[in-house]
Amino acid sequence: MANVKPPKYVRQVLVTLQGRGYPAYLVGGCVRDMLLGMRPQDWDICTGALPEQIMEVFPDSRPTGLRHGTVTVLVDSHAVEVTTFRTEGAYADHRHPDMVQFVGDLTADLSRRDFTMNAIALSADGLLADPFGGAEDIRRQLIRCVGNPEERFEEDALRMFRALRFSARLGFTVDLFTMEGIRAKAPLAACLAAERVREEVEKLLLTRSPETMFTLIELGLLSSYLRPGLPDPALLRRLSRLPRKAQPRWAGFCRILLLAGCIDSVEGFLSSLRLDNATIRLAADSCAILASPLPQRDLDRKRWLRQYGVETVRCALSCYDAFTGGHESRELRRILKSGECFSLRHLAVSGDDLTALGLRGRAVGEMLDFLLEYVMEYPDNNRRELLLALCAGTEE
Numbered sequence: 001m002a003n004v005k006p007p008k009y010v011r012q013v014l015v016t017l018q019g020r021g022y023p024a025y026l027v028g029g030c031v032r033d034m035l036l037g038m039r040p041q042d043w044d045i046c047t048g049a050l051p052e053q054i055m056e057v058f059p060d061s062r063p064t065g066l067r068h069g070t071v072t073v074l075v076d077s078h079a080v081e082v083t084t085f086r087t088e089g090a091y092a093d094h095r096h097p098d099m100v101q102f103v104g105d106l107t108a109d110l111s112r113r114d115f116t117m118n119a120i121a122l123s124a125d126g127l128l129a130d131p132f133g134g135a136e137d138i139r140r141q142l143i144r145c146v147g148n149p150e151e152r153f154e155e156d157a158l159r160m161f162r163a164l165r166f167s168a169r170l171g172f173t174v175d176l177f178t179m180e181g182i183r184a185k186a187p188l189a190a191c192l193a194a195e196r197v198r199e200e201v202e203k204l205l206l207t208r209s210p211e212t213m214f215t216l217i218e219l220g221l222l223s224s225y226l227r228p229g230l231p232d233p234a235l236l237r238r239l240s241r242l243p244r245k246a247q248p249r250w251a252g253f254c255r256i257l258l259l260a261g262c263i264d265s266v267e268g269f270l271s272s273l274r275l276d277n278a279t280i281r282l283a284a285d286s287c288a289i290l291a292s293p294l295p296q297r298d299l300d301r302k303r304w305l306r307q308y309g310v311e312t313v314r315c316a317l318s319c320y321d322a323f324t325g326g327h328e329s330r331e332l333r334r335i336l337k338s339g340e341c342f343s344l345r346h347l348a349v350s351g352d353d354l355t356a357l358g359l360r361g362r363a364v365g366e367m368l369d370f371l372l373e374y375v376m377e378y379p380d381n382n383r384r385e386l387l388l389a390l391c392a393g394t395e396e
């Protein structure tokens with residue numbers, strides 16, 4: 001932790017609150033990341049001050065989650081989330097607490113948090129508050145629920161996904177008792193909104209250990225979305241070779257699920273998880289490409305480019321390379337770099353040229369198709385005069 005220090009504006013919020021007599025701590029992911037020697041993505045502060053007191057201390061602030069006691073404070077144009085210590089009431093829907101209650105006590109706030117490593121607070125003068133042994137669990141690389149795992153997953157079923165996601169991201173082991181809790185409570189995942197599940201699945205796919213998805217599926221956390229079956233863990237591991245971007249990872253994941261018989265339609269699966277249309281299209285087309293034989297000739301590669309577009313072919317071929325260790329993306333880059341024509345947009349003649357030659361109606365489209373096929377095979381001949389002459393010749 002010695003080498004990761006909170007920035008000045010964060011310290012300023014802590015010190016200002018303390019100066020006004022309110023206890024204030026860094027808490028959650030940022031403390032965990034600091035203990036791991038990693039730079040946190042954001043800085044969360046918890047405090048004994050009530051939301052209206054926070055806003056009084058920092059006039060430049062706005063209530064961003066008042067129901068949960070969260071106020072966003074602006075310091076030197078940086079936003080810091082400051083949240084009042086709170087506990088949570090019952091969770092009728094296995095996700096959202098029915099009510100939250102502000103408390104004056106840091107330990108009560110820490111005890112509502114999901115895992116021991118996420119339930120550590122750090123004061124401005126460097127003192128750790130760690131009532132559940134989170135620092136020791138971080139040292140042992142262990143993900144462990146605060147309190148009784150089954151009860152904690154019963155309250156909020158999303159925590160089961162979070163446990164596996166953190167394990168994939170940090171390379172930590174899920175503690176045995178916590179894992180048993182997930183196994184017991186996995187059916188509650190069916191109560192979660194598809195959007196929440198999608199976010200977690202996507203974050204897990206983007207980690208460096210996407211093979212953790214095997215455990216997620218094996219435990220039954222995706223049973224509402226998949227047919228019985230298990231994906232190949234070796235292929236899941238290879239997803240990490242794909243660019244760290246959501247779309248190719250979803251496409252590769254769908255391919256693996258199709259191969260395992262866990263899904264029979266990419267569109268059906270991804271729309272049940274409420275993915276956006278662009279990702280659904282890209283993944284479905286990529287899987288269609290991956291299911292067909294690999295082109296041996298540039299002409300066939302260009303036919304793919306014409307039919308599916310550059311982005312989709314690039315995505316499919318990077319999946320192909322990730323799974324097989326092949327170099328098809330290189331072939332694609334070569335074609336793109338050559339500037340050779342594979343779309344009507346780059347053909348040296350247009351529909352208007354053909355109309356000027358006297359062609360009408362369907363004949364125009366058919367001739368354009370013919371010319372495009374021709375220049376895809378003979379790229380050097382994508383020249384206007386030559387193509388017009390060829391047209392005239394064919395028409396005679």
Ligand code: ATP
Pocket residue numbers: 027028029030041044112113114115118119156158159
């Ligand atoms: P990340 O780096 O992914 O943002 P994080 O630990 O900061 O990790 P957040 O989702 O930003 O995760 O949540 C911030 C903190 O809020 C967590 O560290 C944890 O203490 C608490 N928390 C978040 N979600 C839950 C939950 N579902 N149940 C209990 N505590 C939670």
Ligand code: MG
Pocket residue numbers: 029042
């Ligand atoms: Mg966070």
